[in-house]
Amino acid sequence: MADESNTGSIAAAVAPHADVKAPAAKKKRSPRRQKAVAEPRRAVSETPAAKPRRYSEQQRKEKLKLIETQVTEGKVTLKDAIKSAGISEQTYYQWKRTVKPVEQKAEKRLPTGEELADLVRLEEENQRLRKLLAEKLRAENADLRKRLGLD
Template sequence: MADENNTGSIAAAVAPDADVKASAAKKKRSPRRRKAAAESGRAVSEAPAAKPRRYSEQERNEKLKLIETQVAEGKGTLRNAIKSAGISEQTYYQWKRTVKPVEHRAEKPLPAGEELADLVRLEEENQRLRKLLVEKLREENAELRKRLGLD
């Protein structure tokens, strides 16, 4: 049955409800306004992106030569020359990196018949010397294991 003497817990339970109602009335706020930066950021993202320009190899080489001549003649800095060519610095360095290896490959002549034979002999000698080194290292390793008593 109900305990009539236990009225303290009921009073404690009633008091928090009153606090909750009072605090709920205080927390009512109007919604926040959106910031102007957020609205402008969305407007930029909704605009269609410009289609990237593709340059042919000839156009790339012409622009690279133009930039190099401007810098060599002292007409301005590298950055200014790149901007005047109408490309970004990143694009310039990517193009320059792709052009360099091709130039280096063209400078190295392929080995002729005798040079190729010399190269083959050197590779065979290299393999023979490696085998000798492996045998010597194995012998030393076995000797050290024997001295340390690891076998």
């Protein structure tokens, strides 16, 4: 709180101090250096790097088969066979992973008439055993309720 007994002039308390300097003008910065101009892009035919290719499923399977036969015959190592096929190792493993599930689905066969009869017989037996188990559990539960006096 302010001192009420002080009756000095307010103007003296608010008057600016002589030692405080006015803020100096901001220093001018030199302009930024311009970025280097990007080189114009070369035509696709001039680039030494291999362009990305798209292979059909048939071409993929053929290349995978070729690599597999070269490796199994023992002529070359896996890495060399992949290089000779003209693909990278990552591409080889991706293709191999995507081709396998398709082959596994194709190998799945339908059960024959005899197998269907066995399945039906097993389902019937399963149902019969479930009913027996349910009856046993009901009887046991009823017995426990009688012993505990809950009925």
